[in-house]
Amino acid sequence: MSKGEFAIIGTGEVPCGNYPERSEFEIAYTVARQAIQDAGIDKNDIGAVLCAQHIMSNPDNDYNTEMVFGRLPEAIGAKGCKVTCMTSSGGASSFSLRKTAEGILHSGETDTVLVVHAQRFSTFTPNEQAKYFSIAGSDVEWEVPYGMTYNALAAMITQAYMNITGTTIEQIAAVCVANRKWAMLQPNAMFNQKEITVEKVLNARMVSYPLTTLMCNVLGDGGSAFIMTTAEKARKVCDKPVYILGEASDYSHRTITRAGMRDFATMAEYLAPIAKRAFERSGLGPEDMDIFQIYGSYPCIQLIIMDALGLWEPGTTGALVASGETSPGGKYPVTTNGEALSFGHTGTGVGIALLVESVRQLQGKAGKAQVEGARFIIENTGGGAFMDCHFTVLGNQIPG
Amino acid sequence: MKKHEPISIETIKAMMNLTDEDLKKPLPKPTKWSQPFWDAAKEHRLVLRKCSKCGFIDHPPYLYCTNCHSDEHQWIEASGKGTLFAYAINYFGVPFPFWADLPYVLGMVDLPEGPRMISNIVECDFDKLANGMELEVVFDDVSEEITLPKWRPVKK
Numbered sequence: 129m130s131k132g133e134f135a136i137i138g139t140g141e142v143p144c145g146n147y148p149e150r151s152e153f154e155i156a157y158t159v160a161r162q163a164i165q166d167a168g169i170d171k172n173d174i175g176a177v178l179c180a181q182h183i184m185s186n187p188d189n190d191y192n193t194e195m196v197f198g199r200l201p202e203a204i205g206a207k208g209c210k211v212t213c214m215t216s217s218g219g220a221s222s223f224s225l226r227k228t229a230e231g232i233l234h235s236g237e238t239d240t241v242l243v244v245h246a247q248r249f250s251t252f253t254p255n256e257q258a259k260y261f262s263i264a265g266s267d268v269e270w271e272v273p274y275g276m277t278y279n280a281l282a283a284m285i286t287q288a289y290m291n292i293t294g295t296t297i298e299q300i301a302a303v304c305v306a307n308r309k310w311a312m313l314q315p316n317a318m319f320n321q322k323e324i325t326v327e328k329v330l331n332a333r334m335v336s337y338p339l340t341t342l343m344c345n346v347l348g349d350g351g352s353a354f355i356m357t358t359a360e361k362a363r364k365v366c367d368k369p370v371y372i373l374g375e376a377s378d379y380s381h382r383t384i385t386r387a388g389m390r391d392f393a394t395m396a397e398y399l400a401p402i403a404k405r406a407f408e409r410s411g412l413g414p415e416d417m418d419i420f421q422i423y424g425s426y427p428c429i430q431l432i433i434m435d436a437l438g439l440w441e442p443g444t445t446g447a448l449v450a451s452g453e454t455s456p457g458g459k460y461p462v463t464t465n466g467e468a469l470s471f472g473h474t475g476t477g478v479g480i481a482l483l484v485e486s487v488r489q490l491q492g493k494a495g496k497a498q499v500e501g502a503r504f505i506i507e508n509t510g511g512g513a514f515m516d517c518h519f520t521v522l523g524n525q526i527p528g
Numbered sequence: 529m530k531k532h533e534p535i536s537i538e539t540i541k542a543m544m545n546l547t548d549e550d551l552k553k554p555l556p557k558p559t560k561w562s563q564p565f566w567d568a569a570k571e572h573r574l575v576l577r578k579c580s581k582c583g584f585i586d587h588p589p590y591l592y593c594t595n596c597h598s599d600e601h602q603w604i605e606a607s608g609k610g611t612l613f614a615y616a617i618n619y620f621g622v623p624f625p626f627w628a629d630l631p632y633v634l635g636m637v638d639l640p641e642g643p644r645m646i647s648n649i650v651e652c653d654f655d656k657l658a659n660g661m662e663l664e665v666v667f668d669d670v671s672e673e674i675t676l677p678k679w680r681p682v683k684k
């Protein structure tokens with residue numbers, strides 16, 4: 129991919145939360161139409177329809193089977209559709225879907241791709257959800273028999289990170305507070321009604337020491353969509369295309385014990401070259417970024433990703449967040465949709481939600497959360513038990 | 529930190545409408561390439577898969593050496609010693625079969641042979657847990673077939 133070769137021109141999103149009456153199909157059809165309308169294109173211009181995987185399946189009417197077998201182009205009447213498929217890499221799906229879209233656009237078969245995510249958790253019983261998530265983040269043979277959980281994994285990383293960097297639990301809690309402040313400005317966020325304080329985060333029920341309930345993300349029903357085109361087409365049909373300026377990736381492991389980084393003190397050292405490559409490809413640096421859309425799903429992971437950007441001394445980002453500089457009105461806006469912790473975690477859509485918010489920010493459509501004059505954003509995503517990391521630099525202009 | 533009363537397993541069982549089957553602990557299902565590990569664990573021995581060609585120790589093990597793709601290997605006896613790299617203490621929100629064990633400790637254990645393992649840290653005062661502490665393996669016979677290696681602090 130060369131710099132600014134592809135662009136995102138429209139987005140759609142439904143509120144995240146508990147909506148058992150809203151089916152995953154209804155979500156998909158809704159966000160698809162929103163994205164088409166937002167982009168201002170004809171639905172028949174769409175030449176490819178890509179879907180993100182739905183977490184867990186409904187035996188009567190399985191969304192994944194339906195989408196893999198072409199339900200969506202038919203349901204939205206995409207008469208020009210030539211390609212449809214499902215792509216998934218868990219929480220990193222926004223990236224793998226976008227790479228798939230880039231490949232299809234590269235093939236020349238079409239110049240317009242629709243990407244859709246939909247998820248409904250609330251119709252599955254707590255036991256079904258607990259069972260699924262006990263095996264999603266942990267190794268079935270080597271970890272699950274010990275009572276391992278996603279939260280415990282994040283707790284261990286947090287415990288090690290605090291021990292090594294001297295970051296305090298109050299600073300970890302401050303990340304949750306900052307995320308919530310952003311979510312308060314987001315109409316689609318799951319938790320946008322009540323501010324939280326460091327004290328409240330620390331006094332919440334202990335889940336997995338040192339993490340309390342308010343330091344752990346909450347699953348929510350939701351979905352979003354975006355339309356990706358070539359830059360050439362984008363300029364013809366859209367006033368403010370959002371260009372993909374630079375991307376970089378790395379895969380590390382499935383089982384956390386086999387992670388490339390043995391010592392979380394050097395986690396930033398492992399992640400930093402990925403961010404650096406993305407910046408280099410964009411021709412920009414971290415100091416040029418107006419917003420930092422950091423996906424961690426846990427507060428400590430957000431800090432570790434921030435540590436890797438090359439803008440702040442690793443280990444000092446907890447203090448930066450606690451100072452309020454990453455909150456609304458601060459010098460460094462971080463994760464303007466409130467992140468998985470306050471926006472809600474929609475499964476494979478968690479990164480898509482952040483990408484969609486990035487596009488809204490760069491198109492000036494972010495409402496109350498709008499960062500005035502935002503031109504460039506660094507965004508990251510990752511999946512599994514922190515198996516991979518992808519950085520993307522986005523912009524509403526192509527730097528020279 | 530605020531103390532919250534634990535929720536009893538009976539309460540959870542009634543609230544979530546759980547059966548006894550739902551409360552059965554998940555056990556490892558050994559694969560062709562991990563069976564020797566579990567066979568040894570049953571004999572209270574900790575073994576690791578070492579490649580005979582390049583010497584790499586794979587844990588978890590796979591079908592062939594992940595470093596050089598050789599099939600040739602031997603199962604070596606581990607020292608049974610380890611150090612604690614990081615830990616977490618689960619208090620809430622665990623899979624229901626583990627509810628009765630709350631609170632319990634999970635740790636990342638570094639073996640001098642190279643691999644890192646996730647396991648429970650047992651026979652330990654929570655206040656004494658510390659990164660870098662020395663551990664030794666203990667064996668928990670959880671069923672007829674399966675024994676789980678766990679770790680406890682080395683008594684000074």
Ligand SMILES: [Zn+2]
Nearest residue numbers: 579582593596
């Ligand atoms: Zn080998």
